[in-house]
Amino acid sequence: MIEHSIKRLTMEEFKKFSRLIHAESGIYLKDTKLTLLSNRLRKRLQSLQLKEFSDYYDYLQGLEGESKKKEYEKLLDVVSTNETYFFRNERHFEAFSNYCLPDLAKKKKDRTLRIWSAACSTGEEPYTIAICLLEKIHLFQGWDIKIIATDIAPSVLDFGRLGEYSGRRIEKVPQDLLKKYFIRKKNDPEVFIVRDELKKFVEFGYLNFFKSEFPKDIDVIFCRNVMIYFDRDHQKRLISEFSKIINKDGFLFIGHSETLHSISEDFVYKKVLESPVYVPNLERK
Template sequence: MVNVDRDVFNLDIPDMTIEQFKKYAKFIHDLTGIYLKDHKITLLSNRIRKRLRELKIYDYDEYFNYLTNSDKSDTEIIHFLEVITTNESYFWRTPQNFEAYKKIVLPDILKHNHNKKIRIWSAGCSTGEEPYNIVIESIEAMKELGFYLFEVIATDISRRVIEIAKQGCYSGRKIEKIPEQILKRYFRQNPHDPEIYCIREDLKSKVIFKIENLFEPTVENVHVIFCRNVMIYFQKKEQQELAMQFYNRLLPDGYLFLGHAESLQMLETPFKIIHTPYGTIYKKEI
């Protein structure tokens, strides 16, 4: 496996061939549902190249065999998922969603669920910004709506992002949109590095994190699902499957939020499409 000569000369690894790309793209699709168009060949090569260097493997075919056939494949899949998933996320992303959540969705749900714990699923939660944002907005909503119980279940296929999410510490672009008073109220500045803000410990306990493939979910009986900026990576067939999965896992009168570039309009689902001043939301109306 270790090629000493090539390691010494540190030869550059070229982009993969189109045949290699197609082999990887099919594997990724079967594993995650993510669809890669042919023009992503350079992007995928760049991402895998980093992992090849770490392993001192200098050939995409050799790595593919390592990934799919070796006794290391189980653990290697975890690394592979880290390099192929796009995990971009930040607090206060599409804040209109949270306005709709506080002003329309929660009041409706609480009307039907007096004294029950409200369950919210952040599906494809990445490094935790979305589920913690839901916790903060749920607490903020109580000022208007009165006290209620809630929990957030947050899932992602990548182990790395779930580990970062559990730590709950952020800096830079990830927190720059958070209003000042919210940052002060819900976060604690790291005493060793004032650039880093960590979500308060008591708020962390509101979120249950799980490593889970969206196409093999265990989460069910939820009142609200946030699945934002995830469907965009799937083709229509997988989007359809996922939308129905969400429908079945929502409780009656539950709601679904998608990302701003995503929609159910082109799919066939029983969801009721609701246009609100804060954008489109989807309801399981029975």
């Protein structure tokens, strides 16, 4: 089998791939990630029936146009880490539901609401946002509401569109909300399918932070647990772009292990109901 005859990834090859991945996506791989990268790239080598990592590197270099775009998407798809689950960092959603949403309902006169789940992975984050929103929908009667869910990995977007979840992914969904917003899959009762009333709010789409155009006029950005994969320069670039497209009364949520300290002064830290939230620095807006 080809699988067994793939040669090991050398440090020199690792460095070539990590430079390329970094240039395409901002994802920075330390030398300690050699085994991880080798395991992930193996999938592409197997599909293309290649025996050496250097063959795959040369193959990537030789591509052009649409086939280049497609293969680079597949490369970043296998390389990205997509760990996520419903109600991850629950306090964020308490702050979002009980402070941000009522505040926006009061302040936004144009009656539009745009929430961006930036790096949404398999969809648990945007659907959690949709659940919180539907629980407060009485505040937004007649509003034009959209949850934009984007990621660099096409396969996770397909997963999200399908909206079928089980096990650890849904462990933190309170029972009453599970009953209200999911239906059990026929013939597979362990699997829960997101109801259409949630799905209709969420629009999934491909977006690479460093190559694609951003959506505009956003009220709330969730960009959690992705900046950790970027080097400081890319973190700065990303936050600077966010500051251009967020509305003045907006909110930004980042992961618990992430910080804007010495990254950006375009946002200021605000503690909202025990949760760290960032708001635009109006002196710079």
